Amino acid sequence: MARLYEESVRDIMNRPGEMREREIDIVVPDRFGEALASIPEGEKLSLDVRLESVHEGILVSATVRSTMHAECGRCLRDFTAPFEVEFQELFAYTPTEADEYGVHGDHVDLEPPLRDAVVLALPFQPVCRPDCPGLDPESGELRDAEAAMATNVDVDPRWAALADFKAVESLGSGVPESESN
């Protein structure tokens, strides 16, 4: 499966100024991310990759899009949301430092920088929506009626985007205070 990430650069090697763009779809072979948010096995990663030949090696710039699966850090619900991250990495012909990536034969292995970029970009404290009120510490229920209604709605990425939009709209009007007796 690792070979899926390997990209041949034979046509642009040692030809500074040459550039090639590629779209690559990958099915995640094993889970990316260990915490509340992850890209699980079987999820699709879509990469827009630009490979540029420079004097030292191959400069790889990539935009990665996928669907993040997460548990909300406030209300503990599972949800999915669109995920996107970019990374840029130089693959040197002659790596000079231990942590530098190299061109192997006539290809580059995108897997290590891809995995690093994705894992670093996954939120440490994911929230199902920016204004998720969380759980009432006493009852364990969601804090307000609006949030309670939302538990019956699957959090589809399109709804999550709408929630973002609403949160921006209502900025300044204040977050409703939790009920207290």
Ligand SMILES: [Zn+2]
């Ligand atoms: Zn939540």
